[in-house]
Amino acid sequence: MADGNGSEKEAVVVSNKQVVIKNYVSGFPKESDMEIITGSIKLKVESGSKAILVKNLYLSCDPYMRLLMRPQGWEEYSLLKSSQGLFKIEHTDVPLSYYTGILGMPGMTAYAGFYEVCSPKKGEYVFVSAASGAVGQLVGQFAKLFGCYVVGSAGSKEKVDLLKNKFGFDEAFNYKEEPDMNEALKRYFPQGIDIYFENVGGKMLDAVILNMRIHGRIAVCGMISQYNLDQPEGVHNLMSIVYKRVRMEGFAVFDYYPQYGKFLDLVLPNIREGKITYVEDIAEGLENGPAALIGLFSGRNVGKQVVVVARD
């Protein structure tokens, strides 16, 4: 790091705190799988290089990151190989951290999954699992704005209250208090489910499949309940997708990034007018990143988990 040649003598070198994965992580991840080290970085890009130096302000904690937990890490500054895939933030009248959530990957995921994959119709019955999370809270609000009936499940009373009182879900329940998920779904959807936005997998999916309506749609966004299992749970009721002629579709947000402009046109005015709200769970400081990430898998976060590295 100190091998600067003549022309770069004046480059400032700063310390660069990083969160790194110590080992390959299997099973339920632990904070101790990560460690915080302090490196240093030269605040200058080599002349002629296409690299980009960025100072990281907000970090996103998302369940999919579990799948990427190989030696990599978070840090205060990052030298990126090129500017490919980066864009300049134009709208700064909304919190900058929103670009890790409602205006970032989770927001686009909710948008693509609900509007594009689920092909919703007004008046349809929508169920969202992990409904207070980064994606779920938006799916519910999109569905309400669209004129659907929406029920969400979450893992605590606080989250259930949020769903009903802040995000405007028609109903919500704490899945941990339901001994029989099939029975619970029959109670909340006596007429069945048209659209299921799937975030959790396993037993929940098995119960939902039994409660789908004819020509129902399941957008499979993720299966957080399965990521830490060595052997995923079996889903037994798939034959019901034939009886009910159900479409079940896995999707990935990056297929929909070309629609990002259209998405902003929909979401930004709704944010500004207070018609869509977004709850973040903010961890302060890179040091708290590992705990924040691990917390996702026990549902400790309430709303979108963000780590503030710096505010500017």
Next chain:
Amino acid sequence: MADGNGSEKEAVVVSNKQVVIKNYVSGFPKESDMEIITGSIKLKVESGSKAILVKNLYLSCDPYMRLLMRPQGWEEYSLLKSSQGLFKIEHTDVPLSYYTGILGMPGMTAYAGFYEVCSPKKGEYVFVSAASGAVGQLVGQFAKLFGCYVVGSAGSKEKVDLLKNKFGFDEAFNYKEEPDMNEALKRYFPQGIDIYFENVGGKMLDAVILNMRIHGRIAVCGMISQYNLDQPEGVHNLMSIVYKRVRMEGFAVFDYYPQYGKFLDLVLPNIREGKITYVEDIAEGLENGPAALIGLFSGRNVGKQVVVVARD
């Protein structure tokens, strides 16, 4: 049956052999779950009634019937409550029994599942399970005509030979000789599977999911391996439908019956020109119906199972 009133004195009463289900059938069905009885039927419809009297010539044996095995049955003559849902057969230059198979429900199922549900593209890699069956043999031929690469699985050497030599599949294998289905699929589809026409479920589906290509499609027609199980097998690899952005869709042929005319326009010329062939496994006589139906679940039939009740 002998209580005809004055105006119907002249009605002929004939004996009417029937196959009836003795009890509700659970687990693997047995021939002894059915019995053959001889009733009688008056060959006349009450005046003023909309009922229709039919003489049954060919009976279809299809796996889905397992799901309907409640007290009902087959018979030589049937008095139907109305003519709703019936149509007159116009094209009799092809074998009449084809209307239980290639020109009936299985044919429409193959057509709807392949063309409508799978949205095939020329050159795609297609896998069909239970590929020599009533539906599978047609899916494979449709896919070949469409310009796809097609591999089928079946349960005997005789069936595998049929797939390769009679139906023109590019490759075929006996699933009973494959100790590791995932490994077998990787061998036949080193580049992965774009389209899976699902007829069997369970372990086969679990292995296929792992081998799907990005944006692959699974048309779920049935899951014959699961119908006789009290508790269906679990499918563990569903998370792969997110990684690969796979669409998995259950469908029912009756949603597509309005396209029957279009279907005949495609299939009839191909039959007449010998471009599509159809193999039937004909059981002679109603007495042999129970064995024929039961045989479906051990794969005893080679091709579409038909029961001839009468030839005219």
